[in-house]
Amino acid sequence: MSEGTVVERVGALPQRRMRMRLRRLDGKVSPYLYIAPFFLLFGVFGLFPLLYTGWVSLTDRNLLSTTTNFVGLDNYTALIHDSYFWNAVENTLGIFVISTVPQLFLALVLAHVLNTKLHGRTLFRMSVLLPQITSLVAVALIFTQLFSRDYGFINYVLGEVGIGKVDWEAGDYTSWIALSTMVIWRWTGYNALIYLAAMQAIPDELYEAAAIDGARPWRQFWHVTIPNLRPTIIFTVIISTIGGLQLFTEPFLFEPLHSGATGGSARQYQTVVMYLYEKSFGSSQFKLGYASAIGWALFMLIAVISLVNFLIVRRIRSAD
Amino acid sequence: MFKHIRSRGRGRLVALLALTALVAAGATAGSAVGKARDTITLRVSLFGDFGYHNVYKAYEKSHPDINIVEDIQTYADHHSNLVKHLATGAGADDIEAIEVGFISQFKAEPQFFQDLRQYGAGSLKNRWLPWKWEQSLAPNGAQIGLGTDVGSLAICYRADLFKKAGLPTGRAAVSKLWPTWKDYIAVGKRFQARAPKGAHFFDSGSNVFNAMIGQLNPAYYDKSGKVIVSTNPTVRAAWALTTTGIVAGESAGLAAFTTDWNTGFKKGVFATVTCPAWMMGYIQGQAPNTSGKWDIAAVPGGSGGNWGGSFLAIPKQSKHPQEAYDLIKFLTSPASEAYVFKNTGNLPSQPKLLKSGPVQAFKNPFFRNAPVGQIFANSALSLKPQITGPHQGDIQTAATNATIRVEQGKQGPNAAWNQFLKDVQNVA
Numbered sequence: 111m112s113e114g115t116v117v118e119r120v121g122a123l124p125q126r127r128m129r130m131r132l133r134r135l136d137g138k139v140s141p142y143l144y145i146a147p148f149f150l151l152f153g154v155f156g157l158f159p160l161l162y163t164g165w166v167s168l169t170d171r172n173l174l175s176t177t178t179n180f181v182g183l184d185n186y187t188a189l190i191h192d193s194y195f196w197n198a199v200e201n202t203l204g205i206f207v208i209s210t211v212p213q214l215f216l217a218l219v220l221a222h223v224l225n226t227k228l229h230g231r232t233l234f235r236m237s238v239l240l241p242q243i244t245s246l247v248a249v250a251l252i253f254t255q256l257f258s259r260d261y262g263f264i265n266y267v268l269g270e271v272g273i274g275k276v277d278w279e280a281g282d283y284t285s286w287i288a289l290s291t292m293v294i295w296r297w298t299g300y301n302a303l304i305y306l307a308a309m310q311a312i313p314d315e316l317y318e319a320a321a322i323d324g325a326r327p328w329r330q331f332w333h334v335t336i337p338n339l340r341p342t343i344i345f346t347v348i349i350s351t352i353g354g355l356q357l358f359t360e361p362f363l364f365e366p367l368h369s370g371a372t373g374g375s376a377r378q379y380q381t382v383v384m385y386l387y388e389k390s391f392g393s394s395q396f397k398l399g400y401a402s403a404i405g406w407a408l409f410m411l412i413a414v415i416s417l418v419n420f421l422i423v424r425r426i427r428s429a430d
Numbered sequence: 431m432f433k434h435i436r437s438r439g440r441g442r443l444v445a446l447l448a449l450t451a452l453v454a455a456g457a458t459a460g461s462a463v464g465k466a467r468d469t470i471t472l473r474v475s476l477f478g479d480f481g482y483h484n485v486y487k488a489y490e491k492s493h494p495d496i497n498i499v500e501d502i503q504t505y506a507d508h509h510s511n512l513v514k515h516l517a518t519g520a521g522a523d524d525i526e527a528i529e530v531g532f533i534s535q536f537k538a539e540p541q542f543f544q545d546l547r548q549y550g551a552g553s554l555k556n557r558w559l560p561w562k563w564e565q566s567l568a569p570n571g572a573q574i575g576l577g578t579d580v581g582s583l584a585i586c587y588r589a590d591l592f593k594k595a596g597l598p599t600g601r602a603a604v605s606k607l608w609p610t611w612k613d614y615i616a617v618g619k620r621f622q623a624r625a626p627k628g629a630h631f632f633d634s635g636s637n638v639f640n641a642m643i644g645q646l647n648p649a650y651y652d653k654s655g656k657v658i659v660s661t662n663p664t665v666r667a668a669w670a671l672t673t674t675g676i677v678a679g680e681s682a683g684l685a686a687f688t689t690d691w692n693t694g695f696k697k698g699v700f701a702t703v704t705c706p707a708w709m710m711g712y713i714q715g716q717a718p719n720t721s722g723k724w725d726i727a728a729v730p731g732g733s734g735g736n737w738g739g740s741f742l743a744i745p746k747q748s749k750h751p752q753e754a755y756d757l758i759k760f761l762t763s764p765a766s767e768a769y770v771f772k773n774t775g776n777l778p779s780q781p782k783l784l785k786s787g788p789v790q791a792f793k794n795p796f797f798r799n800a801p802v803g804q805i806f807a808n809s810a811l812s813l814k815p816q817i818t819g820p821h822q823g824d825i826q827t828a829a830t831n832a833t834i835r836v837e838q839g840k841q842g843p844n845a846a847w848n849q850f851l852k853d854v855q856n857v858a
Contacts, residue, residue, distance in 0.1 A: 366688035375834035
């Protein structure tokens with residue numbers, strides 16, 4: 111062993127140690143770097159606006175005014191006594207219920223049908239997703255035309271059948287039904303595909319066992335399919351709750367005079383987000399502070415309703 | 431698994447670097463082009479087409495260093511975006527159009543706009559109708575915009591439907607039918623008694639109500655800037671008269687600018703419509719097949735009333751205020767306004783022009799050769815200004831909703847009025 115090689119080895123040692131350390135660091139730090147983009151984006155576009163909105167909701171910030179004062183919980187106190195806000199909450203919940211319940215039920219049935227051996231089922235499975243890829247604005251405008259009072263197709267059909275014309279936009283419940291139709295049309299296929307994917311994960315053995323036990327298709331659906339879909343149903347209910355309570359584009363475009371965002375002549379279909387929009391940008395009020403308070407109230411409302419829905423849906427008998 | 435992720439991560443990093451390089455290259459290229467140019471680009475933001483294209487061309491010819499770019503948005507988007515751009519201090523164009531419904535709101539915040547008096551607008555004051563000049567005058571005396579057009583009122587009516595209902599059809603005789611709004615509503619009852627099936631006397635209660643309100647002074651605001659909707663007896667009287675007409679079935683229940691309203695023009699479901707000068711172009715566009723059926727009579731209530739008309743303003747954030755001012759001075763010059771009137775029907779806001787031969791002699795063949803220049807110009811000249819306030823537009827929206835509630839049968843006239851007052855309290 112010569113002197114030279116010893117010196118060489120001593121020199122190589124720190125280098126290798128460095129590499130080792132880097133590798134260890136890589137293993138520890140890199141995963142965080144890889145997930146960082148999401149959290150960075152969420153921080154910038156999700157968390158920061160959320161907190162900032164919270165701060166603005168405690169002020170009397172007005173878009174056109176140069177001064178802003180801290181007002182504490184004044185906006186929230188005013189909101190609790192604002193009958194138009196509660197009207198919007200009632201409308202939103204009403205539209206949510208009559209759009210989501212039939213929607214998820216239809217999606218289940220649709221998924222069940224798509225899960226059987228149909229001819230050309232790939233075509234059918236793809237086509238239920240079509241409403242999803244159409245422009246929301248186009249959908250809202252076309253449905254608004256369909257439900258139009260004088261020259262709408264639906265009233266034309268009702269007139270031919272002898273039922274007579276319905277002023278869909280003017281009535282409380284009729285406008286809710288019209289809006290729910292748009293929501294159902296758009297989201298049923300989406301939920302059906304989620305259910306379908308979950309159904310395909312159910313092992314065939316369960317159905318075979320059920321069949322041997324003498325269970326008919328309907329009983330199999332009820333006692334094998336549904337319990338196995340439980341986590342998926344919970345997921346779709348929560349997602350629909352979050353989406354449904356933020357309904358805006360459909361009612362906004364449904365309004366014939368869509369400038370004020372009042373949601374009909376008597377605010378019969380003004381949703382919470384529309385009211386938020388009215389207070390911030392839809393009218394000359396520009397009350398950003400108040401609108402922010404509405405935003406936070408909606409956030410809490412969604413959290414509460416989601417929790418309630420979760421507790422209800424959890425009662426579905428589990429497969430485990 | 432981990433290895434797989436890492437290699438994908440590296441690929442992404444390379445892609446990210448490439449993208450950054452690309453963006454940086456694009457940015458330098460962009461600034462290089464910007465520096466090479468000596469011309470100034472002026473951006474003009476409008477709602478709808480103001481008929482300026484050839485006017486721009488003429489201006490660019492005489493000013494080779496100016497390049498004009500126009501941004502057009504819808505009425506509602508244009509104004510709400512302007513507010514956002516002013517509030518955030520960025521994004522507004524060099525020149526911004528403001529409609530009369532929004533002018534009170536913007537002039538209440540003159541700090542966002544150039545005071546055009548600094549550029550010598552004061553010497554141009556006599557170009558405009560006095561009330562047009564005052565409408566864009568801020569409380570602190572600053573002039574924030576130069577007037578483009580005005581929307582003085584007349585009544586467009588379907589002569590063919592009038593004939594079927596046994597009413598006179600000539601415009602002089604029709605004008606004589608309704609010296610006051612009370613007479614107008616009464617004629618509506620006569621029309622309705624013998625009207626062809628499915629035809630109504632007017633399109634919507636809101637248009638009738640807003641026309642009545644337009645002639646009042648004071649209407650929604652008093653001199654001190656207080657909202658006086660609930661205490662002003664003339665507003666209440668206009669409401670009573672409008673709802674009488676609605677309850678008598680005179681309204682087709684079609685609010686302005688809805689799709690059903692547009693179709694209503696084609697199908698002839700209403701015999702009269704409140705008609706500012708720009709409405710002529712609108713009707714011709716919506717219902718070209720009704721040429722020769724429409725005619726134009728004087729507005730009830732005598733003097734004036736106004737619906738529409740705009741101003742051109744220069745936001746403080748514009749980097750070329752002097753150049754922008756020179757351009758709006760040109761766009762609102764008598765020659766430009768006369769040109770625009772001839773081509774689009776937008777009525778000039780300048781008395782000299784309104785009294786001039788070409789405007790006074792202008793006839794519209796679509797409206798049975800009605801002397802529309804004379805009708806609208808005289809209506810504009812006799813118009814008295816109204817005190818308006820920052821929430822004028824929202825109060826009008828609330829009023830429109832109130833008339834619709836009566837038309838839809840959701841509320842009686844009194845209940846609708848009470849909710850209107852509540853809405854007004856909510857916005858003001």
